[in-house]
Amino acid sequence: MNDAQEIVMKALRKIDKDDLADMLANIPKASGVERLQSTQTTASGVERPQSTQATDSKIVTEKQLMQLANKIGKAWRRIGISLGISGHKLEQIEENHPRDHVDRVYEMLYLWRKQQRRNATAAHLHAKLAELDLEDDDIDFLLEEGV
Structure with missing residues (x-):
């Protein structure tokens, strides 16, 4: 997660928008143009990591x-x-x-x-x-x- 995402997440938590902060926390990390992990695009257009760790690191909904x-x-x-x-x-x-x-x-x-x-x-x-x-x-x- 980059510094900008971290700042936005903290701001969202301060205004009790934990659901939005959680969504931001689950966005896969990017390095330059390439993704650090291979990703899969869901039907809603959201990219999710293809790994068993995706479930392990997912914030409980x-x-x-x-x-x-x-x-x-x-x-x-x-x-x-x-x-x-x-x-x-x-x-x-x-x-x-x-x-x-x-x-x-x-x-x-x-x-x-x-x-x-x-x-x-x-x-x-x-x-x-x-x-x-x-x-x-x-x-x-x-x-x-x-x-």
Whole structure:
């Protein structure tokens, strides 16, 4: 990533446009005219690296967070603490969503993503959740391409 991209990403994060900053972070690096990696153009015209690392370095999406929020049950607080969310923040989230469990879990996961920034990859989240012995069927979608 060049300096200009880094500056724009920081500015986007300051104005709470994390989704745009994440998209910018996922743009393949370029060196001169040639790409550092071979790329593949998607149907929408976006170039993506052709490698197994593409999935590993992809920031977890809001859609993936919502899918996960629908699968996490009563252990959401334990998961939040394991992800590094403070007990105070978890209480605040619970107060924000007293009747909607899925929204509560989603907000907790979204907060984790904001805190992790570049490390908030689907692969990283999968690894953290696997350490907590969550069912593979509930979290393996995080590793699938194109989700």
